[in-house]
Structures are given as structure tokens and as C-alpha cells.
């Protein structure tokens with residue numbers, strides 16, 4: 001099968017031609033425009049602070065959300081991308097509330113995998129409250145496999161992209177909790193995560209900001225949710241002896257080349 005795509009670039013750090021970029025170290029795929037910041041903004045901020053290249057790709061524009069509009073959310077997503085110092089941010093324009101693994105949607109995600117060629121891929125967990133999150137998990141898993149198949153030809157920005165599968169597949173935590181396979185110390189980057197989260201001001205509670213009383217309240221627009229977000233990160237941090245942590249599960253078994261890898265100074 002052949003697909004020709006020109007994905008919607010929400011943000012790009014430096015003006016470059018639409019050609020396959022230098023591979024990113026980590027790609028985050030999410031169902032909705034604020035999901036990545038909420039669930040793994042800490043490791044994103046950490047990686048970019050280390051000089052690594054990170055991109056985020058959203059499946060939908062969040063147009064079914066109770067608050068905000070696609071135009072407002074697009075501006076907010078670009079601002080969050082700037083705060084997180086992303087290399088690039090895309091939106092795939094899959095209908096919100098109706099994510100499925102159709103051939104067209106799979107091709108859109110394969111385009112992202114082949115274009116960004118990430119070592120690490122972060123995406124939603126298999127079991128979630130919002131069906132879009134579960135369906136995005138299934139869509140990414142399908143695209144991951146098909147991205148390695150040479151019979152699937154994808155042209156992105158006028159260029160046919162080579163097959164590719166990321167090395168590491170990790171799922172981040174959204175509403176439902178699970179026992180993570182590992183935790184990452186994000187204490188030094190938790191404030192940047194919060195700033196990127198506050199950039200989605202139409203969706204979330206921002207301390208000290210005037211609240212839009214005309215919009216319906218949602219789970220994440222309350223001050224209590226912000227406290228919950230911090231408390232979970234603090235709880236996870238406590239498990240590894242640091243202030244704040246984020247937890248992840250590996251889809252495939254993790255292996256070490258040497259027992260010495262566990263002797264790295266910041267291995268918790």
C-alpha cells in the first residue's frame with residue numbers, strides 16, 4: 001500500500017526543510033494535546049535539558065474536549081513545546097473520540113516513526129479510563145510493527161521514508177495506575193513539567209490565573225487534580241529516594257549488557 005502525507009507541524013524549533021530530521025532520541029505519541037505533558041513531561045524536560053532531541057506527536061486536536069477549541073489548543077501546544085524545548089511537535093488530525101487502527105491512521109503513525117526514527121518511544125498504556133488512550137495504544141503497537149514492513153510505502157513531505165522500528169517501547173501512566181517497571185527521577189525538571197502543563201490553560205488549573213467561569217469544570221481543570229498530579233509524582237519519588245519521579249512500563253523485556261550498567265552513579 002502507498003500513502004502520501006503532509007503532517008501538520010504544530011511547532012518546530014529551528015526552521016529546516018521538511019526532510020527526515022536527524023533522528024530524535026525520544027518520541028512521545030499521545031491521544032490528546034495535553035496528555036504528554038501530564039504523564040511524562042518530566043522525562044521530556046529532562047532529556048531536552050541534557051541536549052537530547054525529543055518530539056511529541058498528538059493523534060487528535062482534542063476537539064471533543066469540554067473546554068477550549070482546536071485553535072486555542074494548537075497555540076497552547078506550541079507554547080508547551082517551546083517550554084519543553086522540543087525538536088518538533090505534530091498533530092495527526094485523527095478525529096477526537098474516534099481513534100482506531102484504520103490503514104490511514106496506521107500510516108500516519110508509521111510516518112511519524114519513520115520520520116523521527118526515535119530510539120525510545122513513549123505512548124499510552126494498554127488499560128485506561130479514556131477509550132482514546134487505549135485505542136492510541138493499539139494504534140501505536142500496530143504502526144510499530146507495520147513501520148518495519150517494506151511493502152508499506154509512505155511518502156512524507158514528498159520523500160519516501162525507509163522502514164524503521166524504535167528500540168524501546170515504554171508506556172507512560174495516565175488516569176489508571178499500574179505498577180511501573182521502572183521510575184525516573186525528574187525532581188530537577190518537575191517545575192518545567194508544571195510550566196508546560198500550565199501552558200494548556202484552557203484545560204487545566206493554573207495557580208494565580210483568572211479562571212474562565214463560563215467553561216464547564218472537568219476532572220483536570222480543578223485545583224485538586226493539580227495536587228493529585230504532584231502527590232503521585234512525590235509518591236513515586238519516595239519509592240526511589242528522590243523528590244519527584246515518573247513511572248513507566250516496558251512493552252518488551254529490558255536487558256542489560258553488563259551487571260556493571262547498574263553501577264552508574266545515578267542508578268537508583
Ligand SMILES: [Zn+2]
Nearest residue numbers: 031032035130
Ligand atoms: Zn487524553
